[in-house]
Amino acid sequence: MKKFLSTFGFWKIVAVVFITAGMYSAYVRFAYGLGASTHLSDQFPWGIWIGFDILCGVGLAAGGFTVAAIVHIFNLKRFEPIIRPTILTAFLGYILVIVGLMFDLGRPLQVWHAIIMWNPRSVMFEVAWCVMLYTTVLALEFSPVVLEKFKMTKTIKVLKRISIPLIITGVLLSTLHQSSLGSMYLIVPEKLYPLWYSAYLPIFFYVSAIAAGCAMVIFESFLSSRAFNRGIEMHLLNEIARVCVVMLAVYAMMKFVDLKDRDALSLLFVPRFETYMYWLEIIVGVIIPLVLLSQEKIRQNPNGLFINAVLVVLGFIINRMNITITGLEAWAGTSYFPSLIEFSITMAIITVGFIAFYYIAKFFPVFTFEEHHESKVPAHAGVVWQQDIEKVSKVIV
Amino acid sequence: MLKKKALLIDLTLCVGCNSCQIACKEANKLPAEEEKVLSPTAYTALQEYDGVYVRRMCQHCDDPTCVSVCPVGAFTKTQEGPVVYDADKCIGCRYCIQACPFQVPRYEWSSTYPRIRKCVFCHDRLKQGLPTACSEACPTGATKFGDRDDLLKEALERIAAEPGKYIPKVYGQKEVGGTSILYVSSVPFENLGFQTKLQTTPLPALTWNALSKIPGVVSVGGVLLFGIYWITNRRQEVREYEAKLRETKTSSNGHSSTLGQ
Numbered sequence: 001m002k003k004f005l006s007t008f009g010f011w012k013i014v015a016v017v018f019i020t021a022g023m024y025s026a027y028v029r030f031a032y033g034l035g036a037s038t039h040l041s042d043q044f045p046w047g048i049w050i051g052f053d054i055l056c057g058v059g060l061a062a063g064g065f066t067v068a069a070i071v072h073i074f075n076l077k078r079f080e081p082i083i084r085p086t087i088l089t090a091f092l093g094y095i096l097v098i099v100g101l102m103f104d105l106g107r108p109l110q111v112w113h114a115i116i117m118w119n120p121r122s123v124m125f126e127v128a129w130c131v132m133l134y135t136t137v138l139a140l141e142f143s144p145v146v147l148e149k150f151k152m153t154k155t156i157k158v159l160k161r162i163s164i165p166l167i168i169t170g171v172l173l174s175t176l177h178q179s180s181l182g183s184m185y186l187i188v189p190e191k192l193y194p195l196w197y198s199a200y201l202p203i204f205f206y207v208s209a210i211a212a213g214c215a216m217v218i219f220e221s222f223l224s225s226r227a228f229n230r231g232i233e234m235h236l237l238n239e240i241a242r243v244c245v246v247m248l249a250v251y252a253m254m255k256f257v258d259l260k261d262r263d264a265l266s267l268l269f270v271p272r273f274e275t276y277m278y279w280l281e282i283i284v285g286v287i288i289p290l291v292l293l294s295q296e297k298i299r300q301n302p303n304g305l306f307i308n309a310v311l312v313v314l315g316f317i318i319n320r321m322n323i324t325i326t327g328l329e330a331w332a333g334t335s336y337f338p339s340l341i342e343f344s345i346t347m348a349i350i351t352v353g354f355i356a357f358y359y360i361a362k363f364f365p366v367f368t369f370e371e372h373h374e375s376k377v378p379a380h381a382g383v384v385w386q387q388d389i390e391k392v393s394k395v396i397v
Numbered sequence: 398m399l400k401k402k403a404l405l406i407d408l409t410l411c412v413g414c415n416s417c418q419i420a421c422k423e424a425n426k427l428p429a430e431e432e433k434v435l436s437p438t439a440y441t442a443l444q445e446y447d448g449v450y451v452r453r454m455c456q457h458c459d460d461p462t463c464v465s466v467c468p469v470g471a472f473t474k475t476q477e478g479p480v481v482y483d484a485d486k487c488i489g490c491r492y493c494i495q496a497c498p499f500q501v502p503r504y505e506w507s508s509t510y511p512r513i514r515k516c517v518f519c520h521d522r523l524k525q526g527l528p529t530a531c532s533e534a535c536p537t538g539a540t541k542f543g544d545r546d547d548l549l550k551e552a553l554e555r556i557a558a559e560p561g562k563y564i565p566k567v568y569g570q571k572e573v574g575g576t577s578i579l580y581v582s583s584v585p586f587e588n589l590g591f592q593t594k595l596q597t598t599p600l601p602a603l604t605w606n607a608l609s610k611i612p613g614v615v616s617v618g619g620v621l622l623f624g625i626y627w628i629t630n631r632r633q634e635v636r637e638y639e640a641k642l643r644e645t646k647t648s649s650n651g652h653s654s655t656l657g658q
């Protein structure tokens with residue numbers, strides 16, 4: 001207990017530091033403008049807020065529609081225990097994406113213009129609408145949890161009746177904007193380095209988001225099993241990992257065929273920075289997890305599952321950052337590295353997300369199917385950094 | 398139908414006097430000091446490459462990328478040719494900066510209520526039938542204002558008349574589907590900092606290609622998802638029903654085997 005308290009105190013301090021730094025940064029951002037607070041420029045108009053907060057935020061929340069489809073459309077009801085935490089993650093994810101966008105937009109107070117000033121030719125317009133609508137769908141999908149707490153059974157009944165159309169809408173909206181985030185880069189054929197630029201960017205974004213979304217479901221199940229001291233649904237996560245593997249395999253194959261069709265395979269061996277970063281993203285996020293996770297033995301091992309999920313997520317993040325930053329540097333003729341302010345705002349947003357998840361899960365019936373599933377992860381399992389994450393989850397979360 | 402206006406910029410005639418920038422700054426009420434690159438306060442700027450001066454400015458594309466990418470339609474391609482911007486609509490997403498193939502739009506990074514800034518092809522003057530301020534100020538005729546059709550013809554004629562002097566290309570004739578600013582030069586354009594690898598069809602087609610699939614994805618996807626739901630749900634119902642049936646049979650006469658599968 002004593003030990004628990006001291007770690008609790010430590011992570012609490014870290015959270016407070018991040019949030020304080022974030023608040024100061026937010027002040028600088030809004031009081032002095034983007035130029036004074038970021039390393040963005042006319043050569044590099046999009047940085048970490050677009051690349052990480054938005055592209056990765058939306059992508060990593062893809063578990064929401066994937067699991068919703070598995071449970072309600074494919075009718076695999078055994079996955080029900082993980083649907084609530086997944087929807088909650090997705091919902092918070094989207095809220096944080098919107099918060100991130102408010103920092104990034106030059107005129108955030110005009111964001112509502114997208115509702116009335118239409119330009120259907122713009123991918124950004126489509127993304128804006130999909131994100132708005134899907135966030136609403138997620139709120140509705142999650143609302144029964146809140147209503148249950150307050151015992152508003154009538155409203156729940158109404159929601160139940162529309163739940164299937166709602167979930168289908170959610171899947172469609174997700175399909176559209178997950179892929180559209182890739183379409184956004186179709187407009188820069190000369191700028192984006194050819195290892196990444198492809199006519200199939202929308203499909204790559206979609207497939208990789210599903211893989212990363214699945215990995216996030218695993219990742220988050222582990223964190224919350226530790227934070228809330230509950231059992232872990234190993235057999236379900238095993239199956240989710242299988243979906244992830246299939247997606248990764250499809251992704252790897254499409255990437256390869258695409259490079260081959262574009263006669264770009266030789267680029268894989270050109271000694272330059274882009275090549276190294278490309279290999280990094282592929283090895284970390286695709287090849288290693290593909291090889292390891294396709295083995296039943298590793299999928300049954302909690303540590304194996306967890307580490308591979310982390311790798312998939314990391315590879316996904318590197319991919320999105322490569323497309324927003326690495327792949328554009330050569331053309332822009334300048335490099336970009338986020339300023340401390342950009343960085344601290346991102347960290348603060350993530351921290352707030354963790355805290356929100358923790359308290360919502362604590363006070364609302366998010367984890368409803370408790371102990372009767374599987375064994376707990378042995379307390380001693382894991383490498384040092386994994387224990388760190390455990391502490392984070394336990395506390396800051 | 399209004400004729401589309403254009404500028405023909407003959408790099409062999411430009412002497413680098415900077416009159417265009419001075420006139421532009423005056424016409425657009427921008428701070429007067431000389432600037433060497435495009436900025437929020439310089440809609441045009443001269444860049445020197447070994448004695449050759451290149452005027453940078455918005456190309457006023459025929460099918461402008463900036464117009465297509467802006468989520469709130471802050472950019473408009475006017476009939477006369479200018480691509481103009483409405484700051485009151487802009488939300489500041491900066492997709493236009495990211496997407497412009499000529500790297501033209503500039504942002505007021507130091508402002509807390511920033512705008513996109515770029516050459517507006519003196520739209521107000523054009524509406525009154527006047528030429529652009531920069532072309533009016535040009536002492537050598539290096540920047541010439543006129544109808545696009547006429548100027549393109551003239552550019553091709555100039556090249557044809559002096560093939561030894563000009564390289565055989567009008568920059569802007571075909572780039573990303575054609576632009577309202579046309580250049581002729583005696584030095585290959587790739588040596589002058591021009592984007593020479595641009596495709597000859599408009600860029601917006603690239604994203605439209607993807608966007609136009611949306612109705613298909615939604616309708617096919619919707620039907621598909623509902624179909625899957627219906628089948629899996631039905632299967633479940635049948636399974637439950639059969640189980641129930643089996644149960645009643647078993648309890649009534651014990652002949653569960655007669656039910657088969």
Ligand code: SF4
Pocket residue numbers: 455456457458461462463464480497498499500501502515
């Ligand atoms: S040059 Fe760039 S800013 Fe100018 S019209 Fe073309 S796309 Fe728009």
Ligand code: SF4
Pocket residue numbers: 466467468469470471472486487488489490491492493494513
């Ligand atoms: S920055 Fe403004 S003008 Fe440019 S694309 Fe975004 S909303 Fe449109």
Ligand code: SF4
Pocket residue numbers: 420421422424425440441454516517518519529530531532
């Ligand atoms: S056309 Fe008008 S706005 Fe554009 S550079 Fe010339 S003077 Fe300036």
